[in-house]
Amino acid sequence: MFRRTFWFTAGAAAGVWATTKVNRKLRKLTPESLAAQAAEKAIEAGHRLKDFALDVRDGMAQREAELGEALGINENPELPAPRRVAAIENRNDPKYRTNPTYVERSTYSHNRNEDH
Template identity: 85%
Template structure:
C-alpha cells in the first residue's frame, strides 16, 4: 500500500511540475512577451554599445596624450584658440563692397 501511495504522489508531483514548466514556456512565447524580450535585449545592446564607445573615447584620449608627450606637443601650452569670424559684415567699413544681386541659379528658367 505504501508503494502505491509513493508512486501516485511522485506521479502527481511530476505532472504538476511538467504542467508548470509548459505553462511558463507558453507565456514566454506570447507576442507581448517576445516583444518585451526584444525590447530588453535592444536596450541592453544599446548600453553595451555606449560603454564600448566611452571606452574607445577614453583610450583615444590616453593615446593622444601619450603621443603628445613623445612628440613634444605638450611643451607649448600657449596655442592660440580658433579664430572667430564675424557673422555680419560692418557696412560702415570702407572695405565693404556692395555686390550685385545677380542670381547664379542654373535651374531657373531663362
C-alpha cells in the same frame, strides 16, 4: 499499498511540475513577452555599445596624451584653430552677387515637362 501511494504521489508531482513548466514556456512565447524581451535586449546592447564607445574615447585621449608627450606637442597648448570648410556653399553670400558668371538658380527650369 504504500508502494501504490508512493507512485501515485510521484506521478501527480511530476504532472504538476510538467504543467507549470509548460505554462511558463507558453507565457514566454506570447507576442507581448517576446516584444518585451527584444526591447530589453536592445536596451542592453545599447548600454554595452555606449560603454564600448566611452572606453574607446578614454583610450584615444590617453594615447593622444602619450603621443603629445613623446612628440613634445603638449609644451605649446596654443595651437591654431582647425580650418573649417563649408560643405554647402551659401548662394546668398555677397561674393556670388559680384561674380558676373553667377546666375540666380530661379531662372533655370529643371522641369522637363514644362513647355519651352
